[in-house]
Amino acid sequence: AAEDGLNGWLRYAPIPRAKCFHKKLPSSIVALNATEGSPVYTARVELEEGIKGIFGKELASGTGNGPAATVGTIHAFVEENPTVASSLPGLIEDGFFLNVSHGNVLILGQNERGALYGTFHYLSLLAQGNVSDLLLTSNPDAPVRWVNQWDNMQDGGTHGSVERGYGGDSIFFWDGWVREDLTRAAQYARLLASIGINAVVVNNVNANASILTPENMDGLARIANVFRPYGVQLGISLNFAAPQLLGGLSTFDPLDKSVIDWWQGVTDQLYRRIPDMAGYLVKANSEGQPGPMTYNRTLADGANLFARALQPHGGIVLFRAFVYDHRSLNQTLDWKADRANAAVQYFDGLDTEFEDNVVIQIKYGPIDFQVREPVSPLFSHLIQTGTAIELQITQEYLGQQAHLVYLAPMWKEILDFDLRVDGKRSVVSDIVSGKRFNRKLGGYAGVANVGTNTTWLGSHLAMSNLYAYGKLAWNPSATSTGILKEWIKLTFSHDPQVIDVITKMSMESWPAYENYSGNLGIQTLTDILLGHYGPNPASQDGNPWGQWTRADADTIGMDRTVWNGTGFAGQYPPEVAAMYEKIETTPDNLLLWFHHVPYTQRLKSGKTVIQHFYDAHYEGSATAQTFVPLWQSLKGRIDKERYEHVLFRLVYQAGHSLVWRDSINMFYFNKSGIPDEAGRVGNH
Numbered sequence: 001a002a003e004d005g006l007n008g009w010l011r012y013a014p015i016p017r018a019k020c021f022h023k024k025l026p027s028s029i030v031a032l033n034a035t036e037g038s039p040v041y042t043a044r045v046e047l048e049e050g051i052k053g054i055f056g057k058e059l060a061s062g063t064g065n066g067p068a069a070t071v072g073t074i075h076a077f078v079e080e081n082p083t084v085a086s087s088l089p090g091l092i093e094d095g096f097f098l099n100v101s102h103g104n105v106l107i108l109g110q111n112e113r114g115a116l117y118g119t120f121h122y123l124s125l126l127a128q129g130n131v132s133d134l135l136l137t138s139n140p141d142a143p144v145r146w147v148n149q150w151d152n153m154q155d156g157g158t159h160g161s162v163e164r165g166y167g168g169d170s171i172f173f174w175d176g177w178v179r180e181d182l183t184r185a186a187q188y189a190r191l192l193a194s195i196g197i198n199a200v201v202v203n204n205v206n207a208n209a210s211i212l213t214p215e216n217m218d219g220l221a222r223i224a225n226v227f228r229p230y231g232v233q234l235g236i237s238l239n240f241a242a243p244q245l246l247g248g249l250s251t252f253d254p255l256d257k258s259v260i261d262w263w264q265g266v267t268d269q270l271y272r273r274i275p276d277m278a279g280y281l282v283k284a285n286s287e288g289q290p291g292p293m294t295y296n297r298t299l300a301d302g303a304n305l306f307a308r309a310l311q312p313h314g315g316i317v318l319f320r321a322f323v324y325d326h327r328s329l330n331q332t333l334d335w336k337a338d339r340a341n342a343a344v345q346y347f348d349g350l351d352t353e354f355e356d357n358v359v360i361q362i363k364y365g366p367i368d369f370q371v372r373e374p375v376s377p378l379f380s381h382l383i384q385t386g387t388a389i390e391l392q393i394t395q396e397y398l399g400q401q402a403h404l405v406y407l408a409p410m411w412k413e414i415l416d417f418d419l420r421v422d423g424k425r426s427v428v429s430d431i432v433s434g435k436r437f438n439r440k441l442g443g444y445a446g447v448a449n450v451g452t453n454t455t456w457l458g459s460h461l462a463m464s465n466l467y468a469y470g471k472l473a474w475n476p477s478a479t480s481t482g483i484l485k486e487w488i489k490l491t492f493s494h495d496p497q498v499i500d501v502i503t504k505m506s507m508e509s510w511p512a513y514e515n516y517s518g519n520l521g522i523q524t525l526t527d528i529l530l531g532h533y534g535p536n537p538a539s540q541d542g543n544p545w546g547q548w549t550r551a552d553a554d555t556i557g558m559d560r561t562v563w564n565g566t567g568f569a570g571q572y573p574p575e576v577a578a579m580y581e582k583i584e585t586t587p588d589n590l591l592l593w594f595h596h597v598p599y600t601q602r603l604k605s606g607k608t609v610i611q612h613f614y615d616a617h618y619e620g621s622a623t624a625q626t627f628v629p630l631w632q633s634l635k636g637r638i639d640k641e642r643y644e645h646v647l648f649r650l651v652y653q654a655g656h657s658l659v660w661r662d663s664i665n666m667f668y669f670n671k672s673g674i675p676d677e678a679g680r681v682g683n684h
């Protein structure tokens with residue numbers, strides 16, 4: 001059963017009545033130009049193993065009797081069949097074409113990676129019991145579909161931990177080095193390829209300069225080697241001060257000639273080892289990390305330093321917008337201080353300054369992966385510069401995989417949000433894909449933080465988030481439930497009850513978590529000093545991190561209006577700014593994000609803020625109680641090991657949600673002195 005965890009949704013488990021389908025399957029397989037270790041070669045292996053696993057049917061190599069599967073690039077196919085060229089569809093990079101007809105299968109990619117993606121798509125249909133004829137052209141919505149790992153190479157001299165990782169140690173690093181055994185790295189690449197991910201940044205954005213020693217560059221090349229058969233490219237995070245820390249220079253000023261030369265040298269050495277390296281990820285001038293502003297240079301000077309070094313090699317740099325100076329934030333002295341303002345303030349005026357191969361990587365909200373945030377307004381400020389949205393698959397503030405929280409519905413709300421730039425439809429997914437502002441580069445960065453645990457993320461159910469991330473990066477118009485049902489079928493079973501129950505629990509999980517943690521846009525209310533886990537609303541004020549609620553005896557919420565507050569609402573285009581400026585037009589679920597109001601303020605629902613707090617915490621935790629019997633109804637329908645593993649977590653979640661409910665309700669009851677209308681709070 002550990003294998004079930006490791007293979008995730010790629011189990012190729014036998015399906016019911018498998019034999020009946022044999023006639024609708026190919027009998028042999030031709031892989032075009034499949035050199036060993038290439039993605040097309042992998043595609044052939046997956047087809048053979050998949051069809052054998054799912055249906056018990058062995059494919060013969062080469063053309064034989066009966067229907068055949070052909071897989072390769074469009075280019076290779078046309079070379080052998082010049083007459084068909086005009087009937088083939090147009091594909092963009094990584095796209096694929098799939099034609100299934102009476103067991104004859106044609107899978108063509110725009111490139112080798114696309115051919116592998118088409119293969120995984122076909123196998124996913126088969127594993128779901130779908131052998132119907134089909135004609136499909138599928139192109140990715142955006143070119144950048146990356147995963148970020150926050151893996152530390154070493155931690156105070158010990159092993160490879162993962163920052164905000166809840167699934168064990170790093171699969172890449174140990175003791176400051178790249179691991180000898182990279183089996184798990186290859187298995188990870190396989191999972192990622194099957195959902196369209198094309199690159200992984202393997203080390204933490206809080207980067208060790210030592211990743212650039214010759215020995216570690218050799219190690220990185222070994223990681224790239226195990227990724228390559230899956231079409232996954234390697235990226236790395238850089239420490240901005242590396243020229244000084246590692247290179248022995250007296251400076252890391254991005255405009256200094258010796259610094260520029262140093263980075264060019266390092267980049268050349270990396271590409272000598274890894275010619276297809278994807279590029280760099282950089283966190284600069286944020287949370288104590290060094291950056292260009294250390295030398296009064298702009299963030300563009302910083303990003304361009306790497307962009308220019310990468311240009312001769314075709315690489316790109318993802319430069320993070322998560323820039324703020326936590327030391328300058330003082331809540332008590334300054335009503336207008338607001339960390340949410342930082343990104344736009346730092347990047348405004350730089351839009352025309354970036355090199356073409358720079359992509360600004362922006363967290364979905366202006367603060368930090370909270371249970372509910374408005375969309376980062378920076379997406380509407382960068383018009384010429386490519387942008388990518390940073391989503392967090394690992395559930396840092398969202399229960400750290402000990403709570404079931406299916407994130408696709410939250411991501412969809414963000415991706416579908418219309419920023420109304422220049423009064424025109426400007427949904428976030430069209431901005432990052434490049435469509436809205438007509439840009440070439442952009443897309444998605446998902447912080448996954450898988451580890452050595454055989455469940456990858458520490459919980460079987462959390463894997464729906466990794467799956468959904470890839471699916472949405474490929475096609476943001478896919479639906480949360482559609483993606484989920486597919487994942488359940490592939491991961492657990494075709495049994496309709498299994499599908500219904502896991503769908504129900506998952507779809508209720510984010511609203512439930514929001515209800516029993518922080519609602520009305522107040523943020524998650526986790527303990528923010530100690531690990532971002534469990535309730536601690538008191539820690540949300542007076543801290544230096546600028547994650548504040550400004551709760552006192554009578555009032556609560558951040559006033560982010562232009563007329564009286566931090567001015568943050570004014571960072572949006574006019575239509576959106578006007579909506580958030582007024583209490584009446586701000587949606588209830590973001591009320592306390594934008595406004596500072598009395599606890600007795602009435603919501604659109606007619607309830608007061610404080611009564612909503614009480615009720616929501618009861619409702620959310622009551623929902624979490626139902627997950628346990630729901631899951632128990634699946635006993636015997638899911639293998640014992642995964643059944644018990646999930647049950648253990650759900651029982652814990654049910655209990656912890658009560659701790660959440662009572663801590664938060666008691667906290668605000670004590671602060672406000674306002675009784676719960678239903679008489680539940682404060683009576684025990």
Ligand code: GCW
Nearest residue numbers: 150163164205206283322368
């Ligand atoms: O929210 C914070 C996390 C840090 C993380 C940082 C970031 C990698 O708590 O662990 O550092 O965000 O995104 O840079």
